[in-house]
Amino acid sequence: MNPSKPQSALNRFFFAEEVPFGMAIMRIVTPLVASIPMWLRFPRVRELYTTDGAPAQLFELFGEGTILPVLPPGIAVPLYGVMLLTMFMAVIGFRTRLSLFLAVPLYVYFGLLDAVGTMTKYNVIASHLMLLLAVSNAGAIWSVDAILKRRSEGSGFDPQPPKFPVWPARLTQLLFCYVYFGAGMTKIQTEGFFSGEQMRYWMLSNWNYDNPIGETMAMWSPLLLIGAYVAVVWEILFGFLVFQKRSRLVILGMGIMFHFMTWVTLGLKIFPSICVSGYFAYIMQDDFLKIRHWVRRWVPTSLPRPGRLMEVTVSRIPKLVPAGVAWVCVIAASAIVSTEAELQMDLYGVNNPNGRMQLQKMDADVARTMIRDEQKVREQDKFFSFDIGSFSVGNQLANRRTVYEYGDSILAQCNLNPPHEDLWVECLLQDEEGRMIEQFGQFVTRDMLRANFTYHIGNKLLPGKYQMVLRSANKDIYRRPFELIGEAPEQAMAAGVLTN
Template sequence: MTEATSSPAAQSSDQPTDPVVSRSPVYAAEESLLVKLEAFFYARETPYAMALLRILLPWALMVAALPRWFHVRELFSSDGAAAPLWESFGHPGLLPILSPALAVAGYTLLICCLVTMSLGWQTRLSTIVVLVLYPYFGLADALSTMTKYTVVATHILLLLACSGCGRVWSIDAWLRQSNPSNAVVSTRCPVWPRRLIQLLIGLIYLSAAATKMHTPEYFSGDQLSFWLLSNVNLANPVGEYLSLFPAVVVAMSYISIVWEIMFIFLAWKGVGRVIMLTIGLVFHAMTYFTLGLIVFPLMFMALYLTFLEEREARAIGQWFQDTWLRISSYWNTSRPIASRPGPSPSMSTLFGLPAFGSILAAIAFLAVEAEARMDVYGEHQPAGRKALRPLGPQRAAELLRNDISVRPVDVVFSYDVGTVLVGGVLADRRRQFHHGDTVLAQCSFVPPHEDLWVEVNLHDSSDHLIERNGMVAAREQMRTTVHYELRESLQPGTYALVLRIHGREIARRVIELRP
């Protein structure tokens, strides 16, 4: 019997293929990308950055949440004037409007859980309670409580509830030391909640930039200028002063939108991260000084902590620890961390879930009683419940009259003279010119306005008309600009550029023509 031999081709087909050799460059690149994505989202770390966010975010939200506790009955209860968002979208009864006692108890639990969340006591439970109550009270008062930061904070709270932000720098982590069975529990957890928060920040900025691209008034500075002059949020004297420099406002608008577009691409590492985060800190700080915002900038400054990597957080923590040891060594009060006594086993029971629930229930009960004694509507006063006072006849007639028309002077926002335009806005304001200069007389309007016939006429020092120039300002225009060339035929001296709308003089600017 002869032994069958196989051909070399058959032998090669039976042998296992070397995976390194068989991979194509495209397949290797795809596999490398998948490995990097997996490491980006599922690498494990000690959540120092998320712990810092957990500590600071509740206090930023408390700035607006705490003052509203004194008005829970009016804002959120069935005994007040609740304005639920779901009714505006045609879904009446989607969620219940709570009774005054339940509303006060629920809002008190929200405040308490913000505190316990920051302290890290029953961290996940506290975060979940805040996650449920915070958006509910925002939705129940769409007129004042529901804001952009309410929506952003709700997303952040969801990701914090899914993270291990309570594993370090928390009461829970301190109590865990008293249980020997927890000694081997690792503090490391997946990084994906932090990554999603980072992506959320970048996408918020990118979406804001996309919205501004469809708003011509943003690039001309008009939108920001009117906001700078308003006190819709808080007083902002810096914003009022800044509105005097429209060219600066236009430059800030362009810088902001470029930064918002580039943030999600450059804010991950290296010099790009330093530049993007630094501009972001300055941007959000300026929104407080120029626009009167406070919760939104504080919240985003806290969110920037998610860009801290574990090694950086360790280095910062070590620096603070060394600094504290050097300072406290003068009083001989510090001991190494390892030598400090941990919690006793009884502390874990004392700060357990039953104690947590009992304390919150007691605080809620006391809050309901305290709010009832405040007697917001005066129900327990000798004179009886407070009643609305009727308006006087004169004030009522003033509010109901409809015979007031908008005068041409009412639609003029500003009228200035200069020579340079930046983004369609007059950049310099001048009163002295020379022969050959082109004078730009720009009139800005307050929207909305009708179609206007606008004239800018040149008068001499004797108020004689020298030249007339006019144009139609359509209702969609925010400003109109008239050009005057100062020819050699004009004698040096004083002139006036007179603004007229529909033939009526509105304002004039005196200029000096020098030889």
């Protein structure tokens, strides 16, 4: 065995020279998506990130105090404007590396100042992706920098694209491998994930945005269980299969579908967009050439190309001011414009002739409700759902039924909302008029999220309509009606099946 062969393969993996098509696409998409929520927060810069507001640093949540300096609005607002502009500069590729090296620290700084709202998982991923873009040559193609370079060198419109070592793209690819593997390991240790409770509560909530599809899918417990296992297996195997030619497209396609489903079922928007934008790093030179060849077969060549339009636009700019000086002037202008824009919005009455807005006294009853130690929870609010079916999958009710026959088993399952105290929960079998036929109960301790009650239908019941009633603390919580059809057997059925 040649000992130099593995080393040469490793060198090719990291240092093979290719045109950075994928990283260039990622340079366009990632800063653009990451800047969207930051643009939306611009009117609230004074409140979220300055000494005039109430910033909550991430370090404070871990008991480390206020490590980062909190700046006054006169400094924080123009810096915020500079951050937004440099992220846009990275998108168009004007002084790409310098813009990203300026945008990333500011992006991280403002995120760390607001751990309550700004600092999220997608902020962490986006900051890593933009840092990797900053050390790459993503601005060498499809950018203002590339156009200016060709113009200074006197090149034509279609020169040979430059090639660079692929290690920035490889680091981006490995980043996703580690992120997914760590996420899979975390989920394996979380019982609530595999039981479907976590996903169901998230789907039914509107913590992010509206997700009507998720609200519908949340009621299909088997689908949640299957999705949980598929997600964990995919996350763990991602790093092992994404570099294999046969499985690469499949594993990336599953990743795109995974993040798309987090959008439609969980209401996430920016997080899946950031992750999918990072997938462009997996597009290597050969992949892009194949995709371009396929697109040109189906897209008319007469359509204007954005790159050509930008090149024509830049070429018409006179060479009066060096690009570096122009970049500095634009940065300075962004600081001035952002300061003036914030003053003109004046959401907090800074320029109010009568003085700044004053805090209003809170209603005493509302204040007492917010600060009191205990809040009484209604008995019905302790229970999430109550349904009846006939079998379970992964200890979750897999079907819902309203019609039964003799010999069937009724599985009644109640799901509880955490946290709750130790409860004594009863399930009652009643006839159509509310007369009790059977009563059975069990303790549901504070660590339990569900309770199952099983009833085997024998010849004790007559055909007709009945109902299962969930009762707690002597209060009826839920009622689930059902109908028994068929003819009652004249003789007792086999032992273990007939219980009444």
